[in-house]
Amino acid sequence: VAIVDSDTADTALVRDYLGRLQAAGWGLAPARRDELVAEVREHIVEALRAEQAHGHEGEAVVRNVLERLGPPEDIVRAESESQAYGVAGAPPSGYAPYGSPGQAASTAPPYGREGLWGPVEIAAVLLLALGGFVLPVVGPVTGLVLVWVSSQWTRTQKVIGSALGLLPVLWIFSAFFFAARF
């Protein structure tokens, strides 16, 4: 841990990486985000220790370790997708500490940690269901934004939900277009 806690140029890279991870994880539950940052931090420390044991040190080694982890945004994306199904205590599915980054995120098995109906999900569904009557256009659009912000749906479910919400509008514009032509 001292590797990361010490104050050198190498550790500034690690701190910067963890800071980016923290920032990218704004959409996760705060407890899960802190846990994820701690897990990744621990992996970095282990990897750096392993490199040191082989006599490898320096900024290039740190950069290599961070590159192997992949961009923080990919780790958060994998975590979000695994949470949509989620498994308690499981690491993010696309997150391979020593492997290639960002793999197999969409093949995450059904996992779960927290209740799926949070305030964001409730607001999203209510705005989609009733927003069209109460706040035309703004309501459903806000609902769709909340759907995409939420981590409780898979990407496929978000795409299908958005298509259901938007396709009829496209039909209408298509009808209008054809009516104008003929």
Place this chain on the structure above:
Amino acid sequence: MFGFSTVGSVGLLLFFLIPLSGALAALYLGLALRGNARRREGQL
């Protein structure tokens, strides 16, 4: 260019279909979330 019937029909479609499609999307997402929760329960 367009008679009232065309504009009126499109307007009516917009008036009814947009909220309806939103409700349909909400129904799908609600069921999807329930499915996710059931899958989760099956796993734990």
